Amino acid sequence: MSSRYRTLYLRALSPGPPLPLTPEDRRDLPSTEASEDPGDAARSLRSLAEEAVRWSAEESERFTDVFPAATGQEADARQETVRRVIRNCAPFALSAGAWLQWLSSPGNSETEPVLRTLSLYATDVGVGMPLADRGTDFRELLRGHGIAEEQPGLQLAGSEYVDGFSFRLPALLLLMSRHPDAYQAQLLGADLCLRHIGVLPPLAAALRAARVRDDEYAALDLGGPRPGAGASGRELSWAAVHALLDAARPRSAERASGEGDDAGRAVSGFRWALREVRDWSERLHQETALSLHPDYGVWRLIHTRARQAAAYHSRFLLDGRPLSEWFADVDAGPTPFLTALARSRLVRPGKPEASPLLRSLIGPKGPMFRIFTEEEISLLSRWIRRLPDPGSVLTAPADGQEEPRRDLHRAQAQWPVQGSKSALSALPAEAHPAADSAPAPFTARRPPLTHRAARSAYTPLLSRADSPALRDFAHAYATRWLARCRYALNRPSRSGLPVVWDRENGLRAWLARAHDQHAEGFEENHVTLPSRAELVDSTLQLAPLIMIDGGWLQAFTDYRLASSRVGHFLFRTYWDELGNGEPELNHPRIYRELLRQMGIDLPPTASRAFTDWPELRDESFAMPVFWLSVSRFPDEFTPEILGLNLAMELSGVGGSYRNARVALRHHGFSTQFVDLHNTIDNVATGHSAWAADAIDNYLSDLPGTPGPGGEAEAWERVRVGYRSLNPPTGRLAELRAVLSSRRRTPAAAQPARPSL
Numbered sequence: 001m002s003s004r005y006r007t008l009y010l011r012a013l014s015p016g017p018p019l020p021l022t023p024e025d026r027r028d029l030p031s032t033e034a035s036e037d038p039g040d041a042a043r044s045l046r047s048l049a050e051e052a053v054r055w056s057a058e059e060s061e062r063f064t065d066v067f068p069a070a071t072g073q074e075a076d077a078r079q080e081t082v083r084r085v086i087r088n089c090a091p092f093a094l095s096a097g098a099w100l101q102w103l104s105s106p107g108n109s110e111t112e113p114v115l116r117t118l119s120l121y122a123t124d125v126g127v128g129m130p131l132a133d134r135g136t137d138f139r140e141l142l143r144g145h146g147i148a149e150e151q152p153g154l155q156l157a158g159s160e161y162v163d164g165f166s167f168r169l170p171a172l173l174l175l176m177s178r179h180p181d182a183y184q185a186q187l188l189g190a191d192l193c194l195r196h197i198g199v200l201p202p203l204a205a206a207l208r209a210a211r212v213r214d215d216e217y218a219a220l221d222l223g224g225p226r227p228g229a230g231a232s233g234r235e236l237s238w239a240a241v242h243a244l245l246d247a248a249r250p251r252s253a254e255r256a257s258g259e260g261d262d263a264g265r266a267v268s269g270f271r272w273a274l275r276e277v278r279d280w281s282e283r284l285h286q287e288t289a290l291s292l293h294p295d296y297g298v299w300r301l302i303h304t305r306a307r308q309a310a311a312y313h314s315r316f317l318l319d320g321r322p323l324s325e326w327f328a329d330v331d332a333g334p335t336p337f338l339t340a341l342a343r344s345r346l347v348r349p350g351k352p353e354a355s356p357l358l359r360s361l362i363g364p365k366g367p368m369f370r371i372f373t374e375e376e377i378s379l380l381s382r383w384i385r386r387l388p389d390p391g392s393v394l395t396a397p398a399d400g401q402e403e404p405r406r407d408l409h410r411a412q413a414q415w416p417v418q419g420s421k422s423a424l425s426a427l428p429a430e431a432h433p434a435a436d437s438a439p440a441p442f443t444a445r446r447p448p449l450t451h452r453a454a455r456s457a458y459t460p461l462l463s464r465a466d467s468p469a470l471r472d473f474a475h476a477y478a479t480r481w482l483a484r485c486r487y488a489l490n491r492p493s494r495s496g497l498p499v500v501w502d503r504e505n506g507l508r509a510w511l512a513r514a515h516d517q518h519a520e521g522f523e524e525n526h527v528t529l530p531s532r533a534e535l536v537d538s539t540l541q542l543a544p545l546i547m548i549d550g551g552w553l554q555a556f557t558d559y560r561l562a563s564s565r566v567g568h569f570l571f572r573t574y575w576d577e578l579g580n581g582e583p584e585l586n587h588p589r590i591y592r593e594l595l596r597q598m599g600i601d602l603p604p605t606a607s608r609a610f611t612d613w614p615e616l617r618d619e620s621f622a623m624p625v626f627w628l629s630v631s632r633f634p635d636e637f638t639p640e641i642l643g644l645n646l647a648m649e650l651s652g653v654g655g656s657y658r659n660a661r662v663a664l665r666h667h668g669f670s671t672q673f674v675d676l677h678n679t680i681d682n683v684a685t686g687h688s689a690w691a692a693d694a695i696d697n698y699l700s701d702l703p704g705t706p707g708p709g710g711e712a713e714a715w716e717r718v719r720v721g722y723r724s725l726n727p728p729t730g731r732l733a734e735l736r737a738v739l740s741s742r743r744r745t746p747a748a749a750q751p752a753r754p755s756l
Contacts, residue, residue: 017466
């Protein structure tokens with residue numbers, strides 16, 4: 001069972017298509033059917049929060065008692081126990097806050113709960129700074145204790161030093177994060193619980209045992225404030241939950257009998273998280289207490305490596321039996337094997353420095369050189385030194401000492417085995433389809449890529465929910481759009497990116513020149529004012545695009561991208577487009593208010609009524625659907641998204657925004673939307689500058705040699721993405737798109753791009 005959560009954790013880390021939910025998953029997750037009056041839910045959550053705080057403090061004290069003394073021979077054991085606990089906290093702590101990563105989407109980016117959640121999540125990832133997420137804080141702790149498993153991914157999921165049960169909670173949280181439409185309320189409830197727990201109790205005890213500084217401890221407190229944040233994690237989490245409950249009040253009276261609601265789901269999520277953390281802490285407490293047994297460390301090492309070791313050592317006899325047979329028979333338990341080893345010529349009880357096992361065998365000229373790590377050599381040394389001690393295999397068990405040995409035998413069934421497929425098994429092939437399937441227009445394997453099809457795709461693409469058919473459509477649409485942009489790419493143009501990227505100077509100089517051209521164009525050309533009707537119509541036709549402002553960057557809310565060297569620029573831009581969590585600065589809301597001034601009151605963006613609005617033309621959905629499609633493939637289309645982002649942020653600065661301002665003022669409408677963009681998109685410190693810096697950072701990490709994966713190829717793709725905001729038209733361009741898209745590999749077979 002523990003291998004299931006390792007695998008689930010690993011797969012849920014990926015920003016690719018959401019994992020389908022199996023019946024087993026649903027049994028593990030909090031209920032989607034819970035219901036509760038919003039007022040009662042608020043009271044329940046306050047009571048639960050007090051319970052979580054109280055339990056966290058008590059459990060931390062209980063865990064502290066497990067650690068050995070800090071002096072004498074116990075000092076090494078204490079340090080090893082600290083490392084063991086820290087390692088088992090790594091799957092959770094390296095992705096702390098990641099469960100919020102997909103709660104925002106282009107379809108809900110105006111809503112109060114999402115804006116409040118984004119405010120919380122932005123502090124978790126350290127918005128505006130690279131490598132400033134909570135996981136990085138924990139990574140520093142790992143490095144300080146010489147622990148190599150510092151990246152959430154394959155190395156951590158396959159680590160023999162981390163118990164399988166420690167992957168359950170983070171795996172399930174990450175799994176829910178990939179299904180935000182079904183689990184938004186539960187995630188916010190779970191988040192509130194985790195903020196009140198603060199530092200996981202086992203981790204809190206380990207930090208005290210390691211005597212870390214107060215600031216290092218505070219950095220790992222989920223409920224505390226982060227650098228630069230005005231509010232604590234608890235306060236921001238409560239703000240998101242209160243916004244959710246406020247939004248649930250009008251709907252509670254309309255709920256059908258037996259139907260779940262967000263208030264009840266939030267309470268369910270809190271209770272679920274508290275139960276899960278308690279269960280995990282109890283299991284880790286038991287394993288930590290067991291690890292103090294003199295034979296624990298060496299037996300776990302032998303058990304983990306037995307499969308590989310059994311292939312060797314057939315000539316070496318241990319107590320008259322080939323050593324390879326001992327390794328093959330580890331399921332018999334620790335006592336026979338360890339007793340034979342302790343009495344063999346390899347070991348001098350109490351004298352590790354004189355034991356051949358640690359001298360000639362693993363020395364530079366020995367047959368087992370570099371088989372063991374320094375940490376494992378220290379472990380073997382401590383075991384040999386303690387062999388005369390009561391409880392070791394060389395002493396007869398006193399009253400009460402036989403049971404720990406039996407516990408050791410029972411515990412080994414849950415330990416990972418190096419090289420075993422069970423450590424990282426694949427999820428069942430018969431996994432059930434995702435609950436959030438795509439609507440009827442996406443049943444064909446090769447759907448039409450017309451403006452009408454784009455209009456039909458708009459609503460389902462606004463959600464993070466996915467299906468194979470919808471994903472196929474999005475990939476085909478993005479691929480064909482980008483293929484069209486390759487037509488005559490190298491034809492001289494004043495408005496395009498240079499043919500060659502300047503590795504020494506980057507894009508800032510080019511950016512300044514492009515801005516000058518925009519400004520000169522505005523000054524030289526007389527603004528032709530549209531009529532009021534023309535202005536209203538053009539503003540309306542832009543609504544499908546502007547109401548998803550930042551939508552091309554939605555993938556960069558993913559935890560592994562949001563604070564990366566490249567991705568942090570893009571997440572910060574996305575965060576700005578949505579108003580930094582403030583409703584009055586939210587760009588879709590500002591644009592909606594402008595439309596209301598014009599007498600147009602559009603339905604919610606994610607509703608079918610919006611897509612069906614009769615005054616909206618089919619072609620008005622073409623570009624928005626490209627944004628939504630390409631953003632679903634952040635690894636595959638990284639260079640293109642970077643280029644599109646630069647084009648989008650630079651497009652109006654100094655020129656068209658100023659033209660629009662003149663027209664809006666002339667007809668008596670608010671200019672807030674264009675004024676805001678003309679300032680925040682500026683080329684010195686704004687979005688345009690960030691977009692250029694993101695590209696420079698991305699390309700500087702690539703090899704300068706020609707060929708696939710190199711700088712030249714990536715730069716050409718950036719140029720294609722830049723052009724995608726204003727793609728070429730005409731039959732030849734469209735023919736290029738059709739032919740190129742037919743040669744493309746299906747989305748599922750595309751190789752992953754280099755990590756951001």
